[in-house]
Amino acid sequence: MSGILVTGASGFIGRQVVALLAHDGAEVHAVGTSSMPPGPAGALRWHGVDLHDASATHDLLTTVRPDTLLHLAWYTVPGQYWTSPRNYLWVESSLRLFREFLDSGGSRMVGVGSCAEYDWGDGYCSEDITRLAPATTYGVCKDAVRRVADDIARSTATSAAWARLFFLYGPGEHPQRLVPSVVTRLLRGETAPLTRGDQVRDFLHVRDAAGALIALMRSDVRGPVNIASGEGASVAEVAETAARLLGGRVELGALPSRADEPPLLIADVRRLRDEVGWNPGFSLQDGLRDTVGWWRSRVVA
Amino acid sequence: MSGILVTGASGFIGRQVVALLAHDGAEVHAVGTSSMPPGPAGALRWHGVDLHDASATHDLLTTVRPDTLLHLAWYTVPGQYWTSPRNYLWVESSLRLFREFLDSGGSRMVGVGSCAEYDWGDGYCSEDITRLAPATTYGVCKDAVRRVADDIARSTATSAAWARLFFLYGPGEHPQRLVPSVVTRLLRGETAPLTRGDQVRDFLHVRDAAGALIALMRSDVRGPVNIASGEGASVAEVAETAARLLGGRVELGALPSRADEPPLLIADVRRLRDEVGWNPGFSLQDGLRDTVGWWRSRVVA
Numbered sequence: 001m002s003g004i005l006v007t008g009a010s011g012f013i014g015r016q017v018v019a020l021l022a023h024d025g026a027e028v029h030a031v032g033t034s035s036m037p038p039g040p041a042g043a044l045r046w047h048g049v050d051l052h053d054a055s056a057t058h059d060l061l062t063t064v065r066p067d068t069l070l071h072l073a074w075y076t077v078p079g080q081y082w083t084s085p086r087n088y089l090w091v092e093s094s095l096r097l098f099r100e101f102l103d104s105g106g107s108r109m110v111g112v113g114s115c116a117e118y119d120w121g122d123g124y125c126s127e128d129i130t131r132l133a134p135a136t137t138y139g140v141c142k143d144a145v146r147r148v149a150d151d152i153a154r155s156t157a158t159s160a161a162w163a164r165l166f167f168l169y170g171p172g173e174h175p176q177r178l179v180p181s182v183v184t185r186l187l188r189g190e191t192a193p194l195t196r197g198d199q200v201r202d203f204l205h206v207r208d209a210a211g212a213l214i215a216l217m218r219s220d221v222r223g224p225v226n227i228a229s230g231e232g233a234s235v236a237e238v239a240e241t242a243a244r245l246l247g248g249r250v251e252l253g254a255l256p257s258r259a260d261e262p263p264l265l266i267a268d269v270r271r272l273r274d275e276v277g278w279n280p281g282f283s284l285q286d287g288l289r290d291t292v293g294w295w296r297s298r299v300v301a
Numbered sequence: 302m303s304g305i306l307v308t309g310a311s312g313f314i315g316r317q318v319v320a321l322l323a324h325d326g327a328e329v330h331a332v333g334t335s336s337m338p339p340g341p342a343g344a345l346r347w348h349g350v351d352l353h354d355a356s357a358t359h360d361l362l363t364t365v366r367p368d369t370l371l372h373l374a375w376y377t378v379p380g381q382y383w384t385s386p387r388n389y390l391w392v393e394s395s396l397r398l399f400r401e402f403l404d405s406g407g408s409r410m411v412g413v414g415s416c417a418e419y420d421w422g423d424g425y426c427s428e429d430i431t432r433l434a435p436a437t438t439y440g441v442c443k444d445a446v447r448r449v450a451d452d453i454a455r456s457t458a459t460s461a462a463w464a465r466l467f468f469l470y471g472p473g474e475h476p477q478r479l480v481p482s483v484v485t486r487l488l489r490g491e492t493a494p495l496t497r498g499d500q501v502r503d504f505l506h507v508r509d510a511a512g513a514l515i516a517l518m519r520s521d522v523r524g525p526v527n528i529a530s531g532e533g534a535s536v537a538e539v540a541e542t543a544a545r546l547l548g549g550r551v552e553l554g555a556l557p558s559r560a561d562e563p564p565l566l567i568a569d570v571r572r573l574r575d576e577v578g579w580n581p582g583f584s585l586q587d588g589l590r591d592t593v594g595w596w597r598s599r600v601v602a
Contacts, residue, residue: 151438
């Protein structure tokens with residue numbers, strides 16, 4: 001009865017989480033469908049388990065019997081995860097995982113949600129105030145899991161938190177997403193075509209997100225907690241900062257803006273800062289410098 | 302690709318639904334965990350399947366390939382279903398059932414929810430107006446299934462409705478519930494001790510509920526629909542009507558009232574009446590007379 005089970009451990013965030021935890025010497029059980037990724041081993045044990053497989057999930061939990069669960073796994077293919085029916089499957093599998101975790105004696109669990117649970121008409125997303133009104137299948141499914149998990153926690157007196165992630169960037173991000181697509185074009189000496197880019201978002205470096213998730217997991221803070229910087233930056237500002245770091249140029253307005261893009265999405269981070277006691281390590285400038293450096297070593301111009 | 306799949310077919314409501322459907326000559330596939338109950342056969346086919354068993358559910362749906370689904374099955378043991386962890390299991394199994402139903406080519410589905418999804422502070426429960434704020438595990442789980450089912454329907458252009466049941470009574474009800482407990486005591490010549498009984502509820506005879514569910518299923522009405530009479534009666538009025546029919550006596554105020562009982566729970570039935578085109582067949586007086594008659598033949602004084 002010990003150790004931390006991290007699902008989605010080979011993903012964008014999961015890789016950073018298990019690296020940080022292994023560095024700290026924690027007993028980490030990393031779950032992914034792929035084979036063990038390269039990285040720090042130490043007390044890290046890798047479990048190649050498909051969480052949609054009920055009996056494999058049952059066997060994993062009854063074997064490991066983790067004390068703590070951080071459930072990152074979900075369907076996240078860019079451009080598809082907003083609407084994919086695989087979201088429905090993840091509702092089932094997430095609830096089964098929580099059930100198996102508690103049945104096997106677990107005591108602290110952190111589920112991972114999204115700013116997509118909030119009403120995006122509001123702009124400022126506060127855990128206690130902002131209405132929940134997910135407009136996408138992804139958001140509806142995360143919200144439904146949170147509602148049930150919240151009740152499980154309440155009725156079983158389990159210590160449970162729900163991390164709502166905002167806009168992450170950093171090493172290992174999917175090449176189709178904003179920062180990688182801009183940086184890789186610039187590294188190839190091309191200009192990067194963008195929308196007008198005036199939408200303001202709450203960006204956070206993925207290593208900061210991993211640190212915040214671990215801090216939340218190790219705290220006894222319960223309920224929803226935004227994982228974000230609390231500061232807004234426009235998409236144009238992010239792209240232009242990357243361009244400055246690389247000596248390249250972005251072409252704002254070259255692509256049409258999407259009509260349904262909300263102008264502003266900023267997190268209230270008071271719970272994260274005051275209750276969890278966590279603050280970001282990277283400024284946007286430093287975080288982008290780190291990211292650009294990571295891509296520089298991987299892209300052949 | 303035909304027929305109607307009814308889950309929970311051996312339950313209080315399910316028995317009435319399959320009897321009515323079989324009487325109409327519909328191709329009915331009745332699903333329950335128990336063996337086939339006595340009753341009309343005709344075009345009725347019985348499937349003894351545990352819906353918590355994923356592969357059995359998959360086999361059922363790929364074999365039957367129903368066109369229409371009415372999903373009544375849930376955990377309903379009186380006094381326990383409000384808080385039981387088995388509600389969580391039914392979220393998983395209900396979503397899996399919907400997924401398998403659509404994957405096998407189904408086109409019309411009706412899920413079954415409850416007035417427990419509404420904010421009970423309101424008293425008047427209207428599908429479009431009353432806030433959803435379930436206060437119990439049962440209500441949270443029904444609400445979560447509805448949220449996901451609603452998104453599945455929207456994103457797959459499936460015709461789906463969500464029936465919200467209120468307070469049912471009638472033949473075959475669990476002996477521990479209000480009407481049977483009063484009627485069986487009176488039939489034994491005892492007085493029936495009750496709370497003050499001033500809470501007003503929306504009562505509906507179970508055969509009416511079955512008729513309304515079938516009417517909703519056969520319509521193309523989508524989204525949440527209250528299944529109720531639209532008329533309020535106090536618990537005292539129900540008990541005293543039963544007592545009058547049996548020439549017995551109820552003792553109001555003999556039991557303590559529960560502090561968390563809302564004074565009023567009445568359904569807005571405009572959607573059911575105007576869009577589905579259904580109205581109750583039983584008055585409360587007639588419904589109770591029918592129920593008392595059913596118990597009379599079963600209780601030996």
